[in-house]
Amino acid sequence: MGEAADGDILLSLRDLHTWFELRRWGIFRVGWVQAVDGVDFQLGRGEAVAVVGESGCGKTTLARTILGLHPPTRGEIRFDGRVLKGAATLRWYRPHVGFVQQDPYGATAPFLSVKRILEEPLLVQGVRDPAERLHRIRTAMERVKLTPIDDFLNKFPHMLSGGQQQRVVIARAKILEPRLIVADEPVSMLDASVRVEILELLRDLQQTSGLSLIYITHDLSTVRFFTERILVMYGGKVVEEAPVRSLLEEPLHPYTRALLAGISDPDPANAHVMREVPPGEPPSLMNPPSGCRFHPRCPSFIRKLCDCQVPPAFMPKPGHRAACWLHRDG
Numbered sequence: 547m548g549e550a551a552d553g554d555i556l557l558s559l560r561d562l563h564t565w566f567e568l569r570r571w572g573i574f575r576v577g578w579v580q581a582v583d584g585v586d587f588q589l590g591r592g593e594a595v596a597v598v599g600e601s602g603c604g605k606t607t608l609a610r611t612i613l614g615l616h617p618p619t620r621g622e623i624r625f626d627g628r629v630l631k632g633a634a635t636l637r638w639y640r641p642h643v644g645f646v647q648q649d650p651y652g653a654t655a656p657f658l659s660v661k662r663i664l665e666e667p668l669l670v671q672g673v674r675d676p677a678e679r680l681h682r683i684r685t686a687m688e689r690v691k692l693t694p695i696d697d698f699l700n701k702f703p704h705m706l707s708g709g710q711q712q713r714v715v716i717a718r719a720k721i722l723e724p725r726l727i728v729a730d731e732p733v734s735m736l737d738a739s740v741r742v743e744i745l746e747l748l749r750d751l752q753q754t755s756g757l758s759l760i761y762i763t764h765d766l767s768t769v770r771f772f773t774e775r776i777l778v779m780y781g782g783k784v785v786e787e788a789p790v791r792s793l794l795e796e797p798l799h800p801y802t803r804a805l806l807a808g809i810s811d812p813d814p815a816n817a818h819v820m821r822e823v824p825p826g827e828p829p830s831l832m833n834p835p836s837g838c839r840f841h842p843r844c845p846s847f848i849r850k851l852c853d854c855q856v857p858p859a860f861m862p863k864p865g866h867r868a869a870c871w872l873h874r875d876g
């Protein structure tokens with residue numbers, strides 16, 4: 547997306563770091579979890595991108611930082627040209643972004659009805675007229691196909707199936723008409739039978755409302771659904787960024803190649819499914835490996851370079867970046 551004109555960019559992250567403090571020794575901070583470490587990324591208006599990576603690589607932390615739920619330790623988030631800094635900017639920003647969490651069961655208060663769950667963001671935004679609130683609630687329910695509406699309005703979360711609960715969560719994320727939705731593993735806790743329906747719903751909302759979408763997943767088989775671009779994260783960093791086709795057909799980073807390897811399914815349509823993770827352990831984010839964080843597991847390790855210098859993002863093909871020393875000469 548780096549090629550887009552500035553006016554087409556909705557969200558821009560520059561050198562974003564989110565570190566969690568672990569320990570203090572007197573006044574000194576002595577332990578950090580480097581969950582997001584130097585992420586640069588731009589998202590266009592109406593664009594959908596996927597963020598993929600193994601468990602613990604920092605996907606949720608990145609999502610929560612983008613949503614303004616974790617303050618970045620360093621770096622900058624710019625939304626619609628405005629740098630997010632200070633309480634007033636965050637107040638302006640929050641209605642523009644919606645969050646769809648991984649766990650629909652834990653995302654809503656069990657003692658609130660569907661109507662109350664959807665009413666809450668409207669009340670926080672100061673929509674005083676009850677008739678207008680109800681109208682907007684009904685419109686949102688219709689958009690997520692929670693129909694017949696009257697059957698669902700007064701139900702409580704425990705009376706709904708997982709798929710219906712996730713529809714409530716999506717309706718809540720959408721009710722203030724945000725310009726960006728961040729969906730963090732939105733189907734990983736649902737039955738396989740409803741996953742496709744929920745992904746189709748998200749795709750439909752993104753395409754018909756001109757929304758931008760960040761879709762976070764560990765399952766590459768679902769990204770082709772509605773994203774044009776993929777970011778691969780490893781150890782808190784983005785190691786590869788490319789259009790979906792280019793990344794699946796010609797992955798450039800050894801980590802991405804390892805994710806795509808080990809495929810036993812003979813059906814070429816499933817050739818992009820991430821079935822195996824590379825051998826070895828994901829890096830500790832408290833004490834990450836020096837140089838490239840993937841070097842201890844990397845089959846293409848270049849001695850005296852990969853283990854001591856952090857690779858920048860090289861761009862061997864247009865729009866396809868890989869943070870790997872193998873590509874330093876293009």
Ligand SMILES: Nc1ncnc2c1ncn2[C@@H]1O[C@H](COP(=O)(O)OP(=O)(O)OP(=O)(O)O)[C@@H](O)[C@H]1O
Pocket residue numbers: 566567579581599600601602603604605606607608764831
């Ligand atoms: N509030 C926190 N305090 C301290 N460490 C945290 C906190 N939140 C996350 N972490 C750590 O940050 C790292 C990244 O976690 P994160 O949840 O962002 O990964 P993830 O890629 O979303 O993983 P998963 O696929 O399992 O959801 C992990 O080591 C995690 O333990």
Ligand SMILES: [Mg+2]
Pocket residue numbers: 605606607730
């Ligand atoms: Mg997560």
